[in-house]
Amino acid sequence: MNYDAMFQSALDGLHADGSYRYFADLERRAGNFPKAFHHGLGRDVTVWCSNDYLGMGQHPEVLTAMHKALDETGAGAGGTRNISGTNHYHVELEKELASLHGKESALLFNSGYLSNWVTLGTIAGRLRNCVVLSDELNHASMIEGIRHSRAEKQIFRHNDVEDLERRLKELPADVPKIIAFESVYSMDGDIAPIEAFCDLADKYGAMTYLDEVHAVGMYGDHGAGVAEQLGLSHRLTVVEGTLGKGYGVVGGYIAASAALCDFVRSFGSGFIFSTALPPMIAAGALASVRYLRGSSAEREGQQRAVAYLRQALDKAGIPHVMNPSHIVPVMVGEAELCRSLSDELLNRFGNYIQPINFPTVPRGTERLRITPTPLHTNEMIDELVGALATLWQERQLRTSKSAAA
Ligand SMILES: *Cc1c(COP(=O)(O)O)cnc(C)c1O
Numbered sequence: 001m002n003y004d005a006m007f008q009s010a011l012d013g014l015h016a017d018g019s020y021r022y023f024a025d026l027e028r029r030a031g032n033f034p035k036a037f038h039h040g041l042g043r044d045v046t047v048w049c050s051n052d053y054l055g056m057g058q059h060p061e062v063l064t065a066m067h068k069a070l071d072e073t074g075a076g077a078g079g080t081r082n083i084s085g086t087n088h089y090h091v092e093l094e095k096e097l098a099s100l101h102g103k104e105s106a107l108l109f110n111s112g113y114l115s116n117w118v119t120l121g122t123i124a125g126r127l128r129n130c131v132v133l134s135d136e137l138n139h140a141s142m143i144e145g146i147r148h149s150r151a152e153k154q155i156f157r158h159n160d161v162e163d164l165e166r167r168l169k170e171l172p173a174d175v176p177k178i179i180a181f182e183s184v185y186s187m188d189g190d191i192a193p194i195e196a197f198c199d200l201a202d203k204y205g206a207m208t209y210l211d212e213v214h215a216v217g218m219y220g221d222h223g224a225g226v227a228e229q230l231g232l233s234h235r236l237t238v239v240e241g242t243l244g245k246g247y248g249v250v251g252g253y254i255a256a257s258a259a260l261c262d263f264v265r266s267f268g269s270g271f272i273f274s275t276a277l278p279p280m281i282a283a284g285a286l287a288s289v290r291y292l293r294g295s296s297a298e299r300e301g302q303q304r305a306v307a308y309l310r311q312a313l314d315k316a317g318i319p320h321v322m323n324p325s326h327i328v329p330v331m332v333g334e335a336e337l338c339r340s341l342s343d344e345l346l347n348r349f350g351n352y353i354q355p356i357n358f359p360t361v362p363r364g365t366e367r368l369r370i371t372p373t374p375l376h377t378n379e380m381i382d383e384l385v386g387a388l389a390t391l392w393q394e395r396q397l398r399t400s401k402s403a404a405a
Contacts, residue, residue: 030057081265101228102224108252116141135159164197201237208235302326313385320370331365
């Protein structure tokens, strides 16, 4: 058996349809974000596709907290949470997250992916006859968690209240149900009808499970997410978030009732049997969460950059998808073109935007996904849009002006 040939032939398939992933070899420079050194090019580039949405990855308070915890506690946690790995920073962080979301309790995971996978897998897998109603655009981590649970799954149309209700109506009243969805969807930047979904959950006796990964730190007066912004936090059964995007560190969590968190803590294999996050990570995340509870300057700076970018794109006639969030998708619609635009932006103009191709998004909707941060200046934005305008003209791509005509 030639195993490598088997692996290679699968990889050849990715190359053939343009979905093979190339990683940019970057060196982030604390204090210089959103610039990073690109080792492939041997020069600094401006990064436009980072999920360090607020630049908290270099925030002095976060770095100071991490240095201090590193020096005081050492490198790692030293064990699973159950066997000597629970450090006081984990406990403090869980308390902070529970209070941020107005819940009784919170539970930390090593990533947001794991928090979705373990929580949905454990709840849906252990409640008898549980049915999960899952938005069709849910993140892979939720899909895999639901699959792992082996519970019955119903996929409802994206953000579609009627389709969800039609499905809920048909389910027996006495089976446990979970409505699983996101607030801000990461690729289109649209936002779920959270209140309407909560109303349906009340009407049909379902739990609500909301992934706020692309919202925590960024929405609401204290950065608790879109649910906070809309005054709906108390209506959600589970809020799930990451510490790796808006908060700039790493890790994931859920916030929910004490009983639910204790249930996942006690039955979730992917929580129990894995070494806890290093205490310095918990300390850094704690500093970041606390800081963003009290400061809105970063959120306002992000909104400013997003508005300025949208305006500049409009002026240049570069078509982008309007949505209520900080995610600005410039639609390209073809994998090879998307990759080649991204290559030229990088090589000629020093601007890095990773092309987003299938299977991350459906074929025909390939795009450049731009996420401006408070640290992207108007000059940087003008430079990027100038580069895009040059490429659009050279290649005679469809502009928003001609689309309107
Ligand atoms: C990134 C992401 C996750 C996973 O979070 P990590 O902390 O990066 O593992 C979960 N849900 C959504 C919608 C995401 O985009």
